[in-house]
Amino acid sequence: MAFLGKTKRAVQQFPSPEELYLSGTLPRTTDAVDSLWLHQGDVIRAYAENHVDTPDLALELPTGTGKTLPGLLVGEWVRRKAEGPVIYATPTKQLARQVAATAEREGIAAALLIGSAKYWDPADEASVEGGEAIGITTYSAVFNSSPKLPEPRLLIFDDAHAGEQFVGNEYGISIRRHDDEDAYLEVLEGLKPFLSGLLIQRLEGDPDPGAHHQVRLILPAVDQTALTKLDAVLAGLPKPHSYKLAMIRPGLAACCVYLSYGGIQIRPMIPPTYENRVFARAKQRIYLSATLGSGGELERAFGRREIVRMPLPTKTPPRSGRRLFVFPDLVKDGDAVELTKQIVGLTDKALVLSQETIANTEATAKALAGNDVPVMGRDDLERNGLESFAKASSGVLGLANRYDGLDLPGKACRIVVLDGRPDAVGLQERFLSERAEANAALAERLRTRIVQGAGRCTRGPNDYAVVVVLGSDIMKYFSRPENLKALEPELQAEVEFGWQNSRGTDPDEIIENVGVFLEHGADWRKQGEPMVAEFRQDAVKVEAPGTDALGKAAALEVEAWQLAFGGDWIGASEKMQEAVPHVGPEATRGYRGLLLYIAGVWLHLGAQDETQRSRARQLVREAALAANRGTWLKEMRELPGAEEVPLVLEDIVAVNQVVARLRGQIKPKRINTALTEMQESLDQDEAIRYERGLTTLGSFLGAEASKPKGQGRCDSAWVWGTAMWMTIEAKSEEHNGGLLPLKDVRQANTQLDQLAADRGMDHPPAGSPAIIVSDKLSVDPQHAQAANPNVYLTSTRVVGEIASDVAVVWADLLTTAIGIASEHAQKQHVRSVMTENGCLPSQVIDRLAQNRIRPGH
Structure with a gap:
């Protein structure tokens, strides 16, 4: 050898x-x-x-x-x-x-x-x-x-x-109740010391709309005994949860717990990758x-x-193909899903991307596929690779939360469907978006997912694909000028072109236009391409509000979370307090409130003397002032020694009104009948019944509620003394998607002033909102400027959730509050029950006023 x-x-x-x-x-x-x-x-x-x-x-x-x-x-x-x-x-x-x-x-x-x-x-x-x-x-x-x-x-x-x-998400435990209810209930047991009996009852029982929707934040470090119990529960979980626990267990005290009926997520806001x-x-x-x-x-x-x-050395980014955006929800008298199915049918080949669950995403793909067109999903992708779909002559591939890593160039796929807005991947994102009003902190993430999703089928400068934007929530995203302007100019132009050519257009004409685009011949080059170029001339990229502020705070936040994970509470609080001044603009108020609160809790945990403890309580008070509508703060465990946070005036009025009703000649049977009728009225769309249901809902929220008389008046007015008013204009009969008409916006603009005139006052109380209830959740960008800053748009679903919560509140009060002899104790109890169920006026306004119509406010 x-x-x-x-x-x-x-x-x-x-x-x-x-x-x-x-x-x-x-x-x-x-x-x-x-x-x-x-x-x-x-x-x-x-x-x-x-x-x-x-x-x-x-x-x-x-x-x-x-x-x-x-x-x-x-x-x-x-x-x-x-x-x-x-x-x-x-x-x-x-x-x-x-x-x-x-x-x-x-x-x-x-x-x-x-x-x-x-x-x-x-x-x-x-x-x-x-x-x-x-x-x-x-x-x-x-x-x-x-x-x-x-x-x-x-x-x-x-x-x-x-x-x-x-x-x-690797640095945290995420449990979806639907996938692993045993693990969910075990962890819920460990969280009980942090929860009220009312909330535990709602989470353990059958789902109701309010509890199912809401995400709660818990900082387990505030109770060391309870934290120890939670750690023991988590240590008993099987794989794969046990692997994830190993990533965060040394710093479990620094983790946040996000809790909803549908799931639990436990993680630090910023991962300890160090x-x-x-x-x-x-x-x-x-x-x-x-x-x-x-x-x-x-x-x-x-x-x-x-x-x-x-960044790229050149100012103008390289072109990555041409996209034709189609907004089926804007099309004239159309069925958005049916139109999307017809578009997919032009090639019988499409990629469907959604934030929904895997099962729901694949069900959507199936609904959009024609007869005998194969439907594929995640399992097919993992088993056979993307090539199996790319090379297939037909097929619809449905993928949940997969906006990256899919290359479908050329003829591999010419149609991508963006089904819904990808703005809440995980409970932490949902909390930041829906509860902490910290959307500015998520804007970059959301924009990137949408841009990535839209680009899955255009993988080179000469490639082209149709992008179907399906769903009122993602259409609403594109209707906001600040969202559009944050895109690269080329993409802005494509979106604007698609919006203008979808709005009010006949469905047959949409199909014809898509056919011309897919042929990509002389007709498109002569008619379509020059028009897109016109939109491109006017497009200028503008960073979203608050972007610069968030960028300046990031380094300090990263340091703060590292220190907290290592148990240095004082150092962590100091770094977080340094970050707070950077997130000063109006666009980042909600995020500033969250950072202040966390800084206060950390300082409390590390406090060595009363001076530090007092400063911790002060930070929590500052958090409440900073957060524009920080009703989530009402649910948080109070720091020892903190005075009870006083209610705002409208909440005081509501609690007093409810207590007066309970202490009067109350007839439980009649109230239960009224609650049932209210929910039934708000669960259907006939206008007169719906308006009656709204007024009943207002009265159960402790408001003086009525339908003002006269032409062009709101459908229901809720008045909490001179503290806060609300007018509601209901468009419950409008269900075909599309855009909210300008006349509805103008009508809402005047309703609070008319209410003030009724009452002989010069103007309504400061901060009073005018709410439009409609399932048309988008306003044309050119009409949005016409809205007053206090006009908001919400859905019938949100109103239904509040009505469900009100029914829970009164069911509880009718069994627990009537027997309380002391009026003061009764007020405390009513306050507690209303707070737990999100039914104080300040909380209800928070829930209804998530979508301000006028941009830039």
């Missing part, structure tokens, strides 16, 4: 990744791309010249303009320097396989390390550890309690704009992102104090 001597593994090196590519050294296959796009070369050249040693660097490459190849070339260039392993991480296994295929095609040495580490090929592991190949893996292989990857010289994250969804050796010890981390927003989204998602952004 012949023994081999030592051989030197020499690898040729180049001054930059671009020169490596151009050298012809890489053993590329015949399927490799012909050349780098101009912007791709610009990006990797700028990296080599200026950022080789930048610890955290974000590279911008918009959707459809090719992130993977530049990322792999940078990785290969660094690997050849032999300074340590290179890891390339993707959000999903399916995307990791796509990247591995690209690496093979382009002649880049790579090894796929996905799934359970115990099944990895030892030879592949060795090649990555020894720097002979780039390790291609998933985020979850990096961010887990015991990562098996080597500590890298370079760690590249593809689709980093999805970081919150794929990093933050504890992860693979991530934290990498010499450099590169984040490949479709967008480099300046609101601190990347820093919060990855738990890094500062990530340097390297």
Whole structure:
């Protein structure tokens, strides 16, 4: 036998990744791309010249303009320097396989390390550890309690704009009741010390609309005994929850608990990635992102104090194909779902993206598919890969919460359906959006998901696809001028063109226009393309309100959460207090209130003397003042020594009115009959009955409620003395989607002033809202400016939820409050019951006034 001597593994090196590519050294296959796009070369050249040693660097490459190849070339260039392993991480296994295929095609040495580490090929592991190949893996292989990857010289994250969804959720336990009710009820048992008996009763019983919708925040550290019990309950959970607990258990006291009827999520707001050796010890981390927003989204998602952004060297981003947006809910007298089905039927091939559950998303895909058109879902994708759908002659693929990592270029798919607004992936997002009024903190995330979803089928400059925007909530998103202006100009133009050509258009004409676009011949080039170009001339990108403020606060927030996770409550509170002044603008008020509250709780936990405890209570009071409608604060555990937070005047009026009614000649049977009739009236759409139901609802909320007489008056007026008024205009009979008419907005503008004239007053109480109830949840942008700042739009669903909660309140009061002899004790009890069910006037206004019509307020 012949023994081999030592051989030197020499690898040729180049001054930059671009020169490596151009050298012809890489053993590329015949399927490799012909050349780098101009912007791709610009990006990797700028990296080599200026950022080789930048610890955290974000590279911008918009959707459809090719992130993977530049990322792999940078990785290969660094690997050849032999300074340590290179890891390339993707959000999903399916995307990791796509990247591995690209690496093979382009002649880049790579090894796929996905799934359970115990099944990895030892030879592949060795090649990555020894720097002979780039390790291609998933985020979850990096961010887990015991990562098996080597500590890298370079760690590249593809689709980093999805970081919150794929990093933050690794640092927490999420339990959906529908999937694992036993685990849900076990954890709920551990949370009982933090909850009132009323709330426990609602969460343990059958779902009711109010309890099902609402997300509560609990900071378990405020009760050490209860925290210990919660820890024990969590320790008893089976896999996979036990793996997730290992990620957060050392800092469980710093975690937030988000609780709803449908699920429980336990996690810190910002993940403690500093504890992860693979991530934290990498010499450099590169984040490949479709967008480099300046609101601190990347820093919060990855738990890094500062990530340097390297935007595209050119001012104008590269074009990533042409999209024709269609808004079926705007079409004249149309059935939005039926029209969408007809559009899908033009090719019998479509991708459906939704935030709904997997089952609901796949059901939507089935509803949109024609006869004999195959329907595919997540399981098909994981089993057969995306290629099976891409190569199929027909099919509708429905995917939940998958706005990234799907490349369907050219004829693979020409239609994508965005079903609903992707604004609440997880309970933390729902709390920030619906309860803390901190939408500004989510704006960048939401915008990126929509942009990513819209770009799944346009993967190059000459590609084209139809984007169907289905659902009133996502249509409402596009109707807000500030949302539209935050998009890149090219995308703004496409959305504006689609909006104008959908609004009031006959369904048959929509189908004809889509057909012209899909042919993409002379008719489109002569008629459609020049019109899109006209819209493009006027489009200018403007950052969303509050973006700059959030960006300045991000570094301090990251530090604060690191300190809290390590148990340094005083240091954490100080850092959070430093962040607060940065989130000062009106757009970030809700987020400022949340940060102040958390800073107060942390200071209380670490307080060594009464001065610090007093300051902690002061921060909580400041939180209540900062939050515009911070009714969630009423539900939080009071800090020891804190005075009871006084009710606002309208809440006092309501509690007194309810108590007076309970202490009068009360007839429970009559009240129960009235409650039943109220709910039945608000559960149907006939106008006169609905108006009567609204007035009954107002009276049970402690208001003087009536239907004002006269032409053009509101359908119901709720008056809480001179403290707060509300007028409600109900459009319950309008159900066909579309836009709220301008006349409805103008009518609502005058109703509070008319009510003031009735009462001989110059004007209504400050802050009084005018509410329009309609299932048309969008207003044409050109009409929205006509609304007064105090006019809001809400849905019949929200009104129904409040009515359900009011019924729960009165069912409780009729059994518990009548027997209380002391009027003071009775008031305390009524206050407690109304607060727990979100039925104080301030809470009801909060729930009805989520959607201000006039932009910029």
